[in-house]
Amino acid sequence: MPNYYSTLSGWLIPFSRAMESNGLNFQAECTECQISLTDLNNLESRLAADKLATLMRHCNQKLNRRDFATEVAKHFHPSMFHALGYAMMSSSSLHDALERLARYKRVVSNTCTIEMTEHDNDLLFEMHIDTYPDSKRPVLEACLVETFLATIVTFSRELVGSNMSPKMVKLTAAKPDIDDEYLEAFFNCPVEYACESNSLTFSREVADTKLMVGNTIITQIHEKILDELLNRIDKDDLIYLVKTIIYRELPMGAPSQNDIAKQLGMSLRNLQRKLVDKGTTYKDLLDTTRKKLALDYIRQQHISFSETGYLVGFASVSNFNRAFKRWTNKTPTEYRSSEM
Known part of the structure; x- marks a missing residue:
């Protein structure tokens, strides 16, 4: 507390x-x-x-x-x-x-x-x-x-x-x-x-009305500031720490639960138990983090769909497309068109 x-x-x-x-x-x-x-x-x-x-x-x-x-x-x-x-x-x-x-x-x-x-x-x-x-x-x-x-x-x-x-x-x-x-x-x-x-x-x-003031690049700059502030406010927040590792390592592929546990200095079983106590799981955190990043990247016209899939840790474009359809009920192409 x-x-x-x-x-x-x-x-x-x-x-x-x-x-x-x-x-x-x-x-x-x-x-x-x-x-x-x-x-x-x-x-x-x-x-x-x-x-x-x-x-x-x-x-x-x-x-x-x-x-x-x-x-x-x-x-x-x-x-x-x-x-x-x-x-x-x-x-x-x-x-x-x-x-x-x-x-x-x-x-x-x-x-x-x-x-x-x-x-x-x-x-x-x-x-x-x-x-x-x-x-x-x-x-x-x-x-x-x-x-x-x-x-x-x-x-x-x-x-x-x-x-x-x-x-x-x-x-x-x-x-x-x-x-x-x-x-x-x-x-x-x-x-x-x-x-x-x-x-x-x-x-x-x-x-869901598109805002005239929307600017993804400016938003991302402020989110970096917010991530640093959160780190200072609540260094011991397990969910935040897990998400930080996921953010950092996604471009190299989604980190496993074992990788996360080792970096946090705890056993896999202890990590899983603590996340359940907080009402979530590693799978949920990975999925929500990928979705959040994917939506930010998709709105940037200069980033290709295949590059977006890579940046959020998918080994193939087809796997990314399936996940994106599950998240938004739209294909990446359909979603980008709706945001224009």
């Missing part, structure tokens, strides 16, 4: 703008909430999640309202997500941007994980929030869940158009007795309470 649950201090950027636009003195209110601003200029500094929740409650109380979460979301700026914000901005679609957020979520916060699933004509963006081992209390208070989901919607509107709205918002929190209209007004869609998880549902048509 982490020593404490934290978020990037970049979250204070939209907080400060929302506070100032509502007549609150940012520095004075942070001091009152015992939040130090000395490290704010360091984009990699972190802030305890409980402190951010305290600041949110404090602002709602000062303003005698409940909607400060959406006020913060309205003042979102990509820089608050470090390089991840800019990697998302240069993604090929909203779907692609949200998957990138799910993959690099630990850069923003270690309080939850994000799962992306496709259901018929919908894309589900789902938060799984950690709980404290002793009390089982969620490490993110309801006000911060609202802030995060509202921020994702603001970011999505920046990418695909200001009129975009999710189809549904679900929250685990109980429906408040009064004053909950602000959420439906902000999201412009139904909001359900007391659900099993916190989530946003987007239509696939909206999520």
